[in-house]
Structure formats: C-alpha cells, structure tokens
Amino acid sequence: MLDQMTLYPVADDVLFAPGGRVVIRTYGVASAASTEDGSPPVSYRTWVTGVREQPRYWRWGHFEDARSGHRQVLEWLTGRGPRPTAAIGG
Numbered sequence: 001m002l003d004q005m006t007l008y009p010v011a012d013d014v015l016f017a018p019g020g021r022v023v024i025r026t027y028g029v030a031s032a033a034s035t036e037d038g039s040p041p042v043s044y045r046t047w048v049t050g051v052r053e054q055p056r057y058w059r060w061g062h063f064e065d066a067r068s069g070h071r072q073v074l075e076w077l078t079g080r081g082p083r084p085t086a087a088i089g090g
Contacts (some may be wrong), residue, residue: 003030004033004072005029005030006029007027007029008028008029009026009027009032009071010024010026010027010066010067011025011066011070011071012023012024012025012026012029013074014045014049015077015086017050019050019052020062022048022049022052022077023048023049023050024046024048024070024073025046025047026045026047026060026066026069026073027044027045027048027061028044028065029042029044029045030042041059041079042063043059043060044059044060044062044063044065044066044069045059045060045066046060046066046069046073048077051077052074058073064077074083
C-alpha cells in the first residue's frame with residue numbers, strides 16, 4: 001500500500017518542551033488512483049507527535065490551507081494562538 005502512495009512534504013518543525021520533543025509534520029498524500037484529469041488526488045495532513053493526547057492530526061483540503069494550518073498548529077503549541085480547526089474534519 002505504501003509503495004502506491006506519494007508523500008509531498010509541506011513543512012516540518014520540532015519543538016523542545018520540558019516533557020520531551022514535539023514533532024509537527026505537514027505533508028500531502030497522493031494515492032496511485034487518478035482523478036478524471038489524470039492527476040492523483042492529494043490530501044494534506046498535519047501530524048503532531050510527542051504530546052500527551054497522541055496522536056493529534058488535522059486534515060486540509062488544499063496546499064495553502066495546509067501551510068497556514070501548520071503555522072496555526074505551531075502557534076497553538078507555543079501558546080500564541082487558539083487550537084486550530086481543520087478545513088476538513090479531523
């Protein structure tokens with residue numbers, strides 16, 4: 001299954017907290033299946049590992065949503081913003 005998927009990195013960050021390391025990764029995932037125009041459908045996700053309520057993730061509909069969502073997750077984890085809501089339920 002994994003050999004039929006392509007990952008597109010969007011952003012990676014690491015935060016060092018008193019409880020350990022927190023990793024935030026945002027990437028696009030495309031399967032081997034293609035859409036009507038021949039391009040593979042891409043879904044975007046942000047995964048956070050290293051927090052108590054693991055795993056935490058958000059799903060985004062578009063690349064720009066994923067980029068801004070990644071920044072919102074960083075702001076939330078550093079206490080500079082509210083917990084982000086996903087563009088697509090997550």
